[in-house]
Amino acid sequence: MFLSSLSKRLDAFIECIGHLSSWLIFMLVLLVAGNVLARYFFSASSVGMQELEWHLLAAIAMFGSVYTLQQGEHVRVDLFYHRYSQRTKRWMDLVIPLFIIIPFSVFMIYLTSDFVFRSYDIMEVSPDPGGLPYRYLVKSLLPIGFVLIAIQGLALFLKALTNTKQEH
Amino acid sequence: MEPQFLAILMVITLFTLILVGVPVAFSIVAAGLTFGLIGMGVDLFNLIPARIFGVLTNYTLLAIPLFVFMGVMLEKSRLAEKMLDVLGHLAGRLPGGMAIAIILVGVLMGASTGIVGATVVTLSMIALPTLLRRNYSHSVACGTICASGTLGQILPPSLVLILLADITGEAIGPLFAAALVPGLILATLYVLYILFIAWKNPEKVPAIELEEREQYSRKELWIEFIKSVAPPFILIFAVLGSIIGGVAAPTEAASMGALGALVLVLLSKRLSLDVLRGTLRETLKITGMIMFVLIAAQIFGLSFRGLDGDYLIEDLFSMIPGGEWGAILFMMLILLVLGFFLEWIEISYIVLPLMLPIFHALGIDMVWLAILVALNLQTSFLTPPFGWSLFFLKGVAPPEIKTIDIYKGVVPFIGMQIGVIGLVMIFPEIALWLPKAIGWS
Amino acid sequence: ADKQKFRWKMTNAYPAGAPFYSKGPGSASYFCKRIDELSGGRLKIKHYAAGELIPAMEGFDAVSKGTIEMNWANSYYWAGKTFAAQYFTAVPFGMNFQGTNAWLQEGGGKELWDEVYKPFNVIGLAAGNTGVQMTGWFRKEINSVADLKGLRMRIPGLAGKVYEQLGVSVKLLPGGEIFSALERGVIDAAEFVGPYQDRRLGLQKAAKYYYTTGWSEPSNTTECLINKDAWNSLPKDLQAIVETVAAECNLMSHMWSEANNSEALDDLVKNHGVEVRTLPDSVVEKLKEITFKTFETYTEKDPLVKKVHESYFAFKAKHDAWQERSEKVLMTKL
Ligand code: NA
Ligand code: NA
Numbered sequence: 001m002f003l004s005s006l007s008k009r010l011d012a013f014i015e016c017i018g019h020l021s022s023w024l025i026f027m028l029v030l031l032v033a034g035n036v037l038a039r040y041f042f043s044a045s046s047v048g049m050q051e052l053e054w055h056l057l058a059a060i061a062m063f064g065s066v067y068t069l070q071q072g073e074h075v076r077v078d079l080f081y082h083r084y085s086q087r088t089k090r091w092m093d094l095v096i097p098l099f100i101i102i103p104f105s106v107f108m109i110y111l112t113s114d115f116v117f118r119s120y121d122i123m124e125v126s127p128d129p130g131g132l133p134y135r136y137l138v139k140s141l142l143p144i145g146f147v148l149i150a151i152q153g154l155a156l157f158l159k160a161l162t163n164t165k166q167e168h
Numbered sequence: 169m170e171p172q173f174l175a176i177l178m179v180i181t182l183f184t185l186i187l188v189g190v191p192v193a194f195s196i197v198a199a200g201l202t203f204g205l206i207g208m209g210v211d212l213f214n215l216i217p218a219r220i221f222g223v224l225t226n227y228t229l230l231a232i233p234l235f236v237f238m239g240v241m242l243e244k245s246r247l248a249e250k251m252l253d254v255l256g257h258l259a260g261r262l263p264g265g266m267a268i269a270i271i272l273v274g275v276l277m278g279a280s281t282g283i284v285g286a287t288v289v290t291l292s293m294i295a296l297p298t299l300l301r302r303n304y305s306h307s308v309a310c311g312t313i314c315a316s317g318t319l320g321q322i323l324p325p326s327l328v329l330i331l332l333a334d335i336t337g338e339a340i341g342p343l344f345a346a347a348l349v350p351g352l353i354l355a356t357l358y359v360l361y362i363l364f365i366a367w368k369n370p371e372k373v374p375a376i377e378l379e380e381r382e383q384y385s386r387k388e389l390w391i392e393f394i395k396s397v398a399p400p401f402i403l404i405f406a407v408l409g410s411i412i413g414g415v416a417a418p419t420e421a422a423s424m425g426a427l428g429a430l431v432l433v434l435l436s437k438r439l440s441l442d443v444l445r446g447t448l449r450e451t452l453k454i455t456g457m458i459m460f461v462l463i464a465a466q467i468f469g470l471s472f473r474g475l476d477g478d479y480l481i482e483d484l485f486s487m488i489p490g491g492e493w494g495a496i497l498f499m500m501l502i503l504l505v506l507g508f509f510l511e512w513i514e515i516s517y518i519v520l521p522l523m524l525p526i527f528h529a530l531g532i533d534m535v536w537l538a539i540l541v542a543l544n545l546q547t548s549f550l551t552p553p554f555g556w557s558l559f560f561l562k563g564v565a566p567p568e569i570k571t572i573d574i575y576k577g578v579v580p581f582i583g584m585q586i587g588v589i590g591l592v593m594i595f596p597e598i599a600l601w602l603p604k605a606i607g608w609s
Numbered sequence: 610a611d612k613q614k615f616r617w618k619m620t621n622a623y624p625a626g627a628p629f630y631s632k633g634p635g636s637a638s639y640f641c642k643r644i645d646e647l648s649g650g651r652l653k654i655k656h657y658a659a660g661e662l663i664p665a666m667e668g669f670d671a672v673s674k675g676t677i678e679m680n681w682a683n684s685y686y687w688a689g690k691t692f693a694a695q696y697f698t699a700v701p702f703g704m705n706f707q708g709t710n711a712w713l714q715e716g717g718g719k720e721l722w723d724e725v726y727k728p729f730n731v732i733g734l735a736a737g738n739t740g741v742q743m744t745g746w747f748r749k750e751i752n753s754v755a756d757l758k759g760l761r762m763r764i765p766g767l768a769g770k771v772y773e774q775l776g777v778s779v780k781l782l783p784g785g786e787i788f789s790a791l792e793r794g795v796i797d798a799a800e801f802v803g804p805y806q807d808r809r810l811g812l813q814k815a816a817k818y819y820y821t822t823g824w825s826e827p828s829n830t831t832e833c834l835i836n837k838d839a840w841n842s843l844p845k846d847l848q849a850i851v852e853t854v855a856a857e858c859n860l861m862s863h864m865w866s867e868a869n870n871s872e873a874l875d876d877l878v879k880n881h882g883v884e885v886r887t888l889p890d891s892v893v894e895k896l897k898e899i900t901f902k903t904f905e906t907y908t909e910k911d912p913l914v915k916k917v918h919e920s921y922f923a924f925k926a927k928h929d930a931w932q933e934r935s936e937k938v939l940m941t942k943l
Contacts, residue, residue: 022448025233025455029430032234032423036416043759045778047769058224060233064456065463073453074191074460081189092189100194104201108216115217118670122728127666127689128781129770129903135689141224142217214676215663222664227783337624341789414794417786473662521660528626 007158011070014152018067021059028056047130055138062145069101069152093160101153105146112142171207175477178203182468193457196464196518204471212474219466223459227419228334233455234422235325238403239287240450241429245438248277249294250396256298256376257384258393264366264373266302267312270295271319271358276400278320288317288560296565305372306569308365311577314557315358315584318549321542323351325407325422327458328545331516332538336524340418341411345603346539350592357584399436403428412606458513465517472522481522492530496537499523500544500589507548507555515545539599540592547585550578615843617654620672622665622682625658629806630681630831635737635862637681640833643854652847654679668834673729678839684722684733684832685766692907693725693917697733699742699826700921701768701900706738706828706863707936708928713830716924721917730837734855737831737862740870742823743807744888745800746791746816751888754895763787763799768825771899784810791815800825803866804873813881820886824896831862 032053038044068074084092119136126132178199185195204213223229242248252273259265270291277287291313299309321328324344333340366373384392406428410416416424433439472478488494502523506515520541527537549557552575561574592598621637623630632638641654659665668680669687685698696703697718704712712718713735722733745764751757758776762769769779780796790796792815799816801807803823813819833855840848877883888896908915 018452019445019449022445022452025237025448025451026444028230028233029237029423029426032230032420033427036410036420036423039761039778039780040415043761043776043778045761045780047773047779047781050781053230054225054227057226057230057233058221060452060455061224061459061463064452065460066456067449068453068456068460071453073457074193075457076186076189076191080187084189096190096194100190100198104194104197107201107213111213112217112220114214115221115670118674122690125689127686128765129767130773130779131689138225139217139221142220211676214674215667215671218663218667218670222660222667337626339786339789341793411789412793417780417782417790417795419786470662473657478661525625525658 003158004162007155007162010151010155011159014066014070014148014155017063017148018070021063021067024056024060024063028053028060031056047126047128048132051126051128051132055132058138058141062141063148066145066148066152069149069156090160090164094157094164097153097157097160102150102157105150105153108146109143109150112139112146116140116143171475172477172480174203174207175472175475175480178468178471178475178477193461193464196461196468200464200468200471204467204474207471208474212470213467215470216467219470220463223462223466226334228330228340229459229462231325231330231340231419231422232327232458233451234426235327235330236454237447237451238407238422238425238429240447240454241426241433242277242400242403243290244443244447245399245429245433245436247396247399247432247436248273248290250392251276251400252291252294254389254392254396257389259376261375262366263370263375264362265375266295266299266304267308267362267373268359270312271316271355271362274316274319275323275352275355276397276404278317278323278326287320288314288557289564291317292561292564296561296569300566300568302376303371303374305369306573307577308362308372309577310561310565310569310574311579311581312358312362314550314555314561314574314578315581317557317560318546319351319355319358321546321549322347322354324348325418325425326542328512328516328542329538331513332520332542335516335520336534336538338534338538342535342603343538344408344411344418345606346535346599347542349598349602350539350543350588353591353598354584354588357588358581361580361584399432402432461513462517468518469521472518478522478525482526485523485526492527492532495526495530496532496540496593499527500540503541503544504547504551507545507551512545512548512556515548516541533596533600535603536592536596536599540589543585543589543592547582547589550582550585552578612651613844614650615652615847617652617678617839618657618662619654619679619681620657620662620668620677621659621680622668622686623659624665625661627658628809629737629739629862629865631656631658634865635858635860639861640681640736640854640858643857644850647850647854648847652843652850656681669729669731672834672836673731675730675836675838678836680832680834681736682832682834683829684834688766690729691725691913692911693721693914695767696917696921697722697725697735697830697832699829701771701825702897703827703921704925704928706740708925708932709738709828709830710735710859711928712921712924717920718924721920725913725917732835732837732840734833734835734852735830736833736855736858738859738866739803739806739826739829739831740863740866741828742803742826743800744820744823744825745798746807746812747798747818747820747886748791748794748816749797750818750886751820751892753889754892757892760798761796763790763796764825765800766825767900767903768800770903771825771896774899774903775895788812788815802829803870804877805866805869808873808877813877813883817882817884818886819877819883820888822887824888824893831858833858 035049116136116139119139124135182195182199185198186192252269255269255272256266259269274287295313296309320326324347329343329347330340333343403425407421407425410421410424411418485495488498503515506519549555552558558574562571619641621631625631630636638656641656644652644654663671666686668682669690671677672680683698684694687694726732754775761778761780762772763780763782764772773779782790787799787801788811791799791812801810878885904918908918
């Protein structure tokens with residue numbers, strides 16, 4: 001019971017993050033279009049604003065990956081899958097988070113944290129003068145994204161676990 | 169163990185996991201990590217963060233969320249529905265008229281958006297019930313919808329072309345221009361095929377009944393025509409016009425399309441907080457799905473190179489007879505076969521980068537090659553058992569549509585696709601003429 | 610002697626097809642091949658073009674961490690990590706090929722380079738030079754400082770910051786997008802490299818006026834970056850081979866550039882209707898003034914930048930005086 005409610009809470013948390021971050025796309029549309037129009041009509045441009053475009057893309061990509069996982073939208077080939085018994089499918093739901101999603105994201109958290117710390121240690125900034133400072137902030141989207149993927153992996157695992165238990 | 173042996177094992181494991189039904193992105197991750205760690209240890213994986221960061225900050229890929237936003241917005245605005253109705257009625261008593269209308273809508277929607285899922289799902293939901301009610305042959309109906317839905321992948325702007333520009337290092341503009349003529353030839357062939365059926369087996373593609381046709385007067389129909397066909401034209405104009413007119417770089421033009429879609433839906437008084445929220449969430453989901461596969465591909469790609477798999481591919485190509493034509497045909501064949509069970513994004517980001525250096529070394533025109541690959545990938549959307557189009561159609565089709573109807577229906581269209589690929593191979597000018605005429609190459 | 614064999618990896622900031630950087634005389638692949646030959650196969654370096662192992666701009670971290678032993682790029686790409694790196698590639702209103710290399714070898718430049726890179730556990734070797742670059746391509750003539758105002762230009766780096774202060778609107782674009790942007794008028798001007806490389810992009814079809822000479826990059830050094838631990842692990846003879854081949858590439862790539870640029874510029878003018886122009890003195894003066902003000906903002910902040918800056922420009926003053934009475938006379942009087 002506890003595991004089931006924990007799973008639901010984690011899942012709801014990730015969904016909430018997905019909903020919030022979907023507004024980044026709206027910001028991206030306005031930002032890129034704004035940069036184009038400002039340059040065209042006012043010959044105005046800023047290196048920082050142009051860099052912000054791909055900073056937003058990085059956030060959209062990481063949070064989007066998590067949201068897709070939460071929504072169960074990662075594509076699979078159902079050539080054999082659709083013929084599996086419910087039991088087999090449940091086993092797969094248990095095994096995939098446990099042996100793939102969680103270990104993978106933990107390893108990524110380890111690797112990407114070092115990537116961020118190196119940037120933080122030297123207070124890395126954009127190599128283009130006029131670009132954005134604090135490059136470690138955009139780099140830290142990587143470990144943050146993988147932490148969220150790990151959390152969603154845990155939620156999926158717990159959900160599958162309680163489902164399998166109910167079956168017995 | 170020889171590293172190259174591990175590379176082969178890794179590829180076999182990847183395909184096994186995918187076929188077993190593990191989601192594709194996680195199959196890539198699992199195979200890549202396992203064999204990479206066995207063969208090279210942890211050390212080389214220190215490059216992974218840089219590789220992922222490179223994907224997340226890629227200027228070319230910026231176009232993906234923007235174009236997806238545009239497409240989803242257009243889908244949610246239900247403009248396609250109206251368009252299809254009007255075009256179908258305009259065809260009058262011509263057998264096959266509805267099918268031709270579907271192809272035209274596919275061209276217009278595809279040219280303005282370029283998301284295969286959105287187009288196929290929209291076309292299926294609005295057209296399939298009507299076609300069935302009008303006693304269309306199940307297989308012709310399904311084949312037409314699937315094929316028309318994939319036209320957007322070759323007609324610019326398209327996500328396939330954007331990713332190919334990134335992989336080949338070509339600019340997006342010339343690729344868009346080069347894809348236009350082959351795409352239009354395909355659409356024309358589709359129409360001719362429907363006309364051929366209408367002539368041979370009119371009962372498979374019956375015309376709209378007289379009484380239903382009389383609902384609209386001719387004048388009403390043309391007014392509706394302007395109202396419903398104009399919006400996608402405005403979007404095409406917003407995107408291609410801002411590239412050609414020098415307002416925006418191709419990647420930025422996507423933002424003009426996205427803004428255009430927003431304005432369009434606003435003007436048609438269909439913009440609500442719910443529509444916007446739904447569009448943003450859908451866009452985030454599709455973008456996340458694509459970007460995560462690209463992230464996963466970084467791990468697999470690194471392991472494959474680390475295990476000297478690139479030498480393996482070189483050796484493989486050096487064994488193929490027939491020089492550069494042999495190499496091109498071999499690549500096309502591999503892509504087509506992979507397309508039976510792999511997704512285009514994986515093919516693009518895992519398989520292509522390994523083969524491209526060979527074609528670079530042979531001095532082959534990358535724009536031409538990219539168009540061949542794009543046509544090939546577009547065909548892969550249609551190839552059973554796994555093609556996006558078939559998948560999406562089955563997802564929304566009524567139960568009387570059997571999988572076999574869909575498979576049977578797409579076969580002639582796959583034939584036409586392969587025909588056009590052959591044409592572009594033999595006459596590269598079909599693709600290269602337009603970018604040259606504009607002065608882009 | 611020590612017969613230990615070494616297997617190294619070298620990444621490159623430039624793509625596989627790039628002449629000068631990836632293939633041809635004095636390029637990265639040439640560098641690896643020569644070292645293999647000269648060391649009798651004892652030091653084998655596998656070359657990976659941009660994107661094959663890591664993206665173009667990620668070489669520094671990989672070498673600093675030691676995952677990769679070598680990287681081929683330009684040091685100014687690392688200006689976001691340590692601004693002084695700018696001085697070891699190209700300095701606006703700085704020195705030409707001869708002066709730059711004289712400073713590096715005899716003027717204390719190389720020692721400063723080592724000092725700047727010390728915290729990162731890497732060393733840099735000069736391993737190539739484009740020679741003097743060009744100001745860039747303009748769709749309209751520039752006759753006064755006012756003509757720069759509102760101009761939309763593709764120009765990265767420090768020069769971009771300088772132009773920006775004169776009212777230029779700076780657009781960041783990858784190399785592959787420059788042509789279509791310039792051709793369609795998304796931008797009005799673009800800086801890339803020099804005649805040979807620019808002609809490859811087709812920029813002559815997009816803009817008529819080709820301004821000389823490259824005030825922002827009077828020469829441009831290619832950097833071979835090496836992890837220090839890996840370097841220290843090499844026996845003396847292999848170290849000597851690496852240094853020798855780097856020096857060879859530094860010279861060979863420059864000769865390649867001189868030959869190809871003279872052919873290309875001649876072709877551009879004779880066969881493509883390109884008009885070569887020089888910036889008016891008033892514009893050059895203004896650019897110079899702003900450049901040195903911009904330098905000041907960096908030298909004030911960072912004592913290491915100040916030290917490198919002063920060494921560089923002190924050497925330049927001496928070298929200029931010599932050039933004034935030698936090369937200049939050669940060029941103008943003989
Ligand atoms: Na399209
Ligand atoms: Na397929």
